[in-house]
């Protein structure tokens with residue numbers, strides 16, 4: 109519990125002032141709660157029984173104007189009402205302040221988690237399940253919030269009151285206080301054991317919830333394949349398994365929780381019974397006043413109320429702790445692409461790229477690139493050809509530092525890319541990927557994603573150049589047409605052209621195209637290539653391609669076979685000889 113708080117101390121830090129106010133209000137609530145039974149004692153002992161006033165109470169009531177039992181009764185009643193009013197006001201204000209802090213801390217935390225995840229490297233993200241990360245950002249944060257809010261506004265006031273009551277009981281009558289608290293160890297044991305088991309169940313529940321989200325997100329993002337292969341039943345089975353386990357864990361927790369409250373009731377009833385029995389004997393023998401017995405009885409019920417509350421909180425708190433652990437897991441991983449300590453902001457590149465003896469593998473034991481050396485001059489257009497899996501996409505992904513090579517270095521304008529500030533490097537690279545990914549939003553927004561500050565004129569010019577204008581005019585809403593996340597309202601070629609416009613508008617000195625025309629028909633390909641020609645003007649371009657039509661447009665072609673670049677030359681040079689390019693080309697054209 110306190111470990112969890114300690115963990116979030118940094119997030120709570122900015123709210124120190126409201127936290128102090130809330131804490132002070134909690135003390136007021138506890139104090140008034142503790143004082144509330146005393147007017148009753150005065151009424152019973154000093155008014156009804158007519159005992160003389162004495163001690164602190166005597167001084168307090170003795171200084172009142174007027175005397176006699178009527179005056180004391182009136183004063184006691186006024187005091188009681190006043191205490192309750194102050195208590196209610198402080199209670200309202202403290203909940204308001206503390207709940208507010210809980211909400212704000214969690215809003216901050218949610219953003220921290222999102223920010224943190226966004227910055228992690230591709231190597232990290234490739235190993236994560238989206239559904240799992242989604243659960244962490246949304247429901248794990250929500251459950252930590254539940255915990256924090258209930259802790260702040262229920263747990264802390266209750267614990268404060270509990271401590272206060274115990275202290276007052278010991279001050280007033282230590283021996284009787286011990287008797288009243290005789291059942292406390294039993295309570296403690298019961299609460300301890302069941303919260304531990306509830307916590308275990310809620311851990312399982314949280315894990316299963318993220319499995320459920322993962323299956324759902326995997327299924328829904330591949331729904332077409334699922335339906336094409338009639339895999340619905342298999343997915344349903346996987347979903348069902350996780351769901352049943354989640355249900356079982358939830359029921360376990362509910363059962364434990366349900367048993368806990370009555371168990372506490374029984375134990376506290378025994379405690380009250382003992383106090384009543386011993387107390388009644390003491391009152392009869394005159395060792396204790398009736399009023400004081402009533403005060404103790406009131407305290408006992410106040411003492412047990414927080415305990416009952418705490419037991420009800422067990423589920424919320426253990427669920428929150430399990431969720432906090434999961435957030436902690438995410439936040440402690442730091443797999444960002446790190447900048448070197450003296451990294452500089454890249455100046456505008458002229459666009460010279462060099463691979464210097466580069467070796468790379470996604471996993472250490474499996475090399476994907478081996479001793480690659482390649483120089484590209486500013487303004488050059490170079491194509492990379494090679495069979496599937498040869499390592500073409502991997503090679504180009506080293507330039508924007510999606511990955512870093514294990515051997516050698518990638519240089520831009522003669523400087524290792526690791527010596528540039530990451531953002532200044534990536535900002536100067538325009539990328540068109542193998543499958544073009546669009547965001548939910550209008551076509552205009554998707555193009556503007558390449559350069560959020562571009563003027564409308566720049567956007568339209570890019571759209572013209574990428575032949576987006578060709579099909580946009582036919583859409584009912586033109587550039588305001590909303591495309592879905594997977595761009596499924598557009599054809600493959602249309603999406604590709606939007607992706608090219610997005611790269612165009614970026615106006616970057618380095619352009620990387622990963623099979624920009626794969627999956628297009630001859631006509632669309634021609635459109636896209638014409639768009640590309642404009643995109644490539646005056647820039648350094650690396651284009652990965654299988655088709656001769658694209659390869660021909662390059663100044664030089666590097667051919668990759670089995671982790672290496674085996675030859676480099678123009679289309680005409682390479683096609684004439686018995687080269688790897690020739691073999692590749694024959695394979696491609698004879699398909």
Ligand SMILES: Nc1ncnc2c1ncn2[C@@H]1O[C@H](COP(=O)(O)OP(=O)(O)OP(=O)(O)O)[C@@H](O)[C@H]1O
Pocket residue numbers: 234470471476494495496497498499500501502503542
């Ligand atoms: N994220 C990854 N994690 C682990 N291995 C990967 C990853 N991406 C690619 N690989 C492996 O690296 C090798 C090269 O892949 P790469 O994507 O670079 O090939 P490619 O030449 O672009 O192929 P294609 O023409 O099919 O796009 C392949 O053997 C592949 O299995």
Ligand SMILES: [Mg+2]
Pocket residue numbers: 500501502542622
């Ligand atoms: Mg590829």
